[in-house]
Amino acid sequence: MEKVRLGDVCERASSNYAQKDLEELDGKYPVYGASGFIKNIDTYHQEKEYVAVVKDGAGIGRTMFLPAKSSVIGTLQYLLPKEDIEPQYLYFAVKSMHLEKYYTGATIPHIYFKDYRNEMLYLPSKEKQREIIKIFVHLEGMINDRKEQLLLLDTLIKSRFVEMFGDLKSNNKVWHMANFKDCAEIDTNMVHDFVGYEDYPHIGIDSIEKDTGRLVGYRTISEDGVKSGKYLFTPKHIIYSKIRPNLNKVALPEFNGLCSADAYPILVKEDVCNREFLGYTLRSKYFLDYILAFSNRTNLPKVNKNQVEGFSLPLPPIELQSQFAAFVKQVDKSKLQIQKSLDETQLLFDSLMQKYFG
Numbered sequence: 001m002e003k004v005r006l007g008d009v010c011e012r013a014s015s016n017y018a019q020k021d022l023e024e025l026d027g028k029y030p031v032y033g034a035s036g037f038i039k040n041i042d043t044y045h046q047e048k049e050y051v052a053v054v055k056d057g058a059g060i061g062r063t064m065f066l067p068a069k070s071s072v073i074g075t076l077q078y079l080l081p082k083e084d085i086e087p088q089y090l091y092f093a094v095k096s097m098h099l100e101k102y103y104t105g106a107t108i109p110h111i112y113f114k115d116y117r118n119e120m121l122y123l124p125s126k127e128k129q130r131e132i133i134k135i136f137v138h139l140e141g142m143i144n145d146r147k148e149q150l151l152l153l154d155t156l157i158k159s160r161f162v163e164m165f166g167d168l169k170s171n172n173k174v175w176h177m178a179n180f181k182d183c184a185e186i187d188t189n190m191v192h193d194f195v196g197y198e199d200y201p202h203i204g205i206d207s208i209e210k211d212t213g214r215l216v217g218y219r220t221i222s223e224d225g226v227k228s229g230k231y232l233f234t235p236k237h238i239i240y241s242k243i244r245p246n247l248n249k250v251a252l253p254e255f256n257g258l259c260s261a262d263a264y265p266i267l268v269k270e271d272v273c274n275r276e277f278l279g280y281t282l283r284s285k286y287f288l289d290y291i292l293a294f295s296n297r298t299n300l301p302k303v304n305k306n307q308v309e310g311f312s313l314p315l316p317p318i319e320l321q322s323q324f325a326a327f328v329k330q331v332d333k334s335k336l337q338i339q340k341s342l343d344e345t346q347l348l349f350d351s352l353m354q355k356y357f358g
Contacts, residue, residue, distance in 0.1 A: 001124050006094070007117030009085040013078035015045060017071060030070045034059040038073065045071040049087040051079040051094055053111070060109045061100030065091035077113060089129040092136050093121040096357035121357055132356055139349045146342035153335050154212050157328055161280050164324050168286035168314055175314035183273035183315065186305050187237065187265045190229045191258055198222040201257035202230065205241040208249040208263075213283065214339075215251055221258060230258035233265040238279045240264045242303050245291045250282045264308065272318060276325035281313055 019038060022031060027042030034054045047068060054062040055077040064076075065088055072078065081090045102116045103109040124132070166173035191197060200221050207218040221230075233239060234256050241249035243262045252275060259265060266282075268275050281287055294307045 001122045003120050004123045005117065006097075006119045006121060007113075008082075009121070009123065010051070010079045010081050010090055012113040012117075013045075013080055015072050015074045015076065015078065017073045019073050022073075030067070032064065032066055032070065032072045032076070034062065034075055036064075041071070043071075044069045046078065046080070048080075050081065051087065051091045052076045053079060053094065053099060055111050057108055060103050060111055061098065063091060063095040063099070084126075085123060086126060086129045086133060088133045088137070092133070092353070093357050096353045097121075135352060136349070139345060139352070142345050143342060143349060146338050146345065149338050150212075150214075150335055150342070153331050153338075157280070157331055160327055161284075161324065164320060165277075165314070165316055168281065168284055169289075171314045173314070173316070175316050177312050178272070178315040180309050180311040180313070182269070183313070184238075184266050184268045184278055186308065187231070187233075187267040188305075189232045189265070190261070191232050192229045194221050194226060194258075197258060201255060202226055203233075203239060203251070203253070203257055203259040203263070205243055205249060205260055205262050208239065208241055208251045210247040210249055211283070213249065213251040213279070215253060226258070229261060231261060231263070231265045233257055233259055236267060236275065238266040238268070238275060238282065240266055240282060240308070242308070244301050245288070245303050246301065248283055248288055250279055252276065252279045264305065273315065274318065274321045274325045276328045277316070277321040280324075280328075287311060287313075 017031060019033060022039055022041060025039075025041040027040050029042065029044040030040055031038045032052065034057065046066075049068050050066055052064045052066050052072045054060050054075060056075040066072070079090065079094060081087045097116065097119045099111055099116050099119075102111040104111070104115075123129075165175070171177070198221055201218050202221045202224045203215060203218050204224075207215055209216055233253060235254050237253065239251040239253060239259050241247065241263045249263075266278070268278050290311055291303055291307065294303050
């Protein structure tokens with residue numbers, strides 16, 4: 001199978017659209033940014049299907065396959081396929097290259113076509129390309145379906161929370177108000193000597209998925225070569241990230257481990273509060289609005305222990321909290337099965353990426 005340079009099978013093009021320029025425009029042709037679809041306008045840049053790569057700022061290197069008669073804003077780069085390559089094959093090939101590794105710039109990272117144009121890829125016949133596309137489209141669809149199922153189950157839990165406990169801000173169910181310290185304590189049991197902890201999971205704040213609290217991509221203390229002090233946590237703790245609180249990173253671990261000093265392990269007082277109720281309260285807009293008022297550092301928003309402990313919350317009866325916790329645990333069983341299927345499908349996707357494009 002022939003191997004060619006990326007720059008031999010596609011051409012780059014740039015966009016002069018800024019997102020602010022789109023505000024007054026309207027139409028039927030879509031414009032995309034780093035996070036996906038922005039809006040429809042009355043004109044377009046590209047007549048045919050193409051690949052777009054985020055070249056500036058957040059999400060740098062992310063690759064998208066976009067439809068004919070559409071455009072992107074200036075933070076993205078067009079990659080326009082030549083005649084000997086199928087557009088969607090180009091997309092999967094570029095996706096496999098992890099172009100983020102080419103970034104330069106400390107404040108606002110950039111990647112440049114001149115730096116990654118010499119990436120190599122296999123170029124089979126058009127017929128073989130179409131066969132490979134079918135495989136990856138099918139797997140990508142399965143992955144997206146599993147992710148959507150997980151999001152729907154997260155939404156189901158949040159809906160159940162509001163149904164049972166009402167709006168926390170207005171406290172429309174008139175629950176007794178309690179201080180954070182009446183319900184839980186921030187457990188700063190720090191480990192400095194890691195002998196005996198080498199195989200413990202190490203949870204950095206990057207391992208906590210925003211909004212959902214899902215724990216992803218973490219490794220062990222030994223694998224990460226940890227040297228600085230870390231907080232010990234158990235399945236009874238909540239892990240709350242105190243860095244960039246707007247990302248809303250609140251995890252409910254089901255195992256023992258050590259977490260970054262940029263997070264707080266929170267231990268509930270089980271006679272008055274349960275972990276699931278407090279965890280979802282800390283993920284709520286009510287708590288987020290409270291805590292964001294303190295995170296006013298320009299470079300690195302951060303909240304401290306006193307600010308978290310100053311929070312007050314409506315506190316329903318422990319029996320009702322326990323009913324909610326039982327519901328969460330039941331839904332989590334379904335989420336666990338879906339996550340397992342997602343992980344297996346992603347593993348197959350990655351291995352085939354290596355086979356066809358590695």
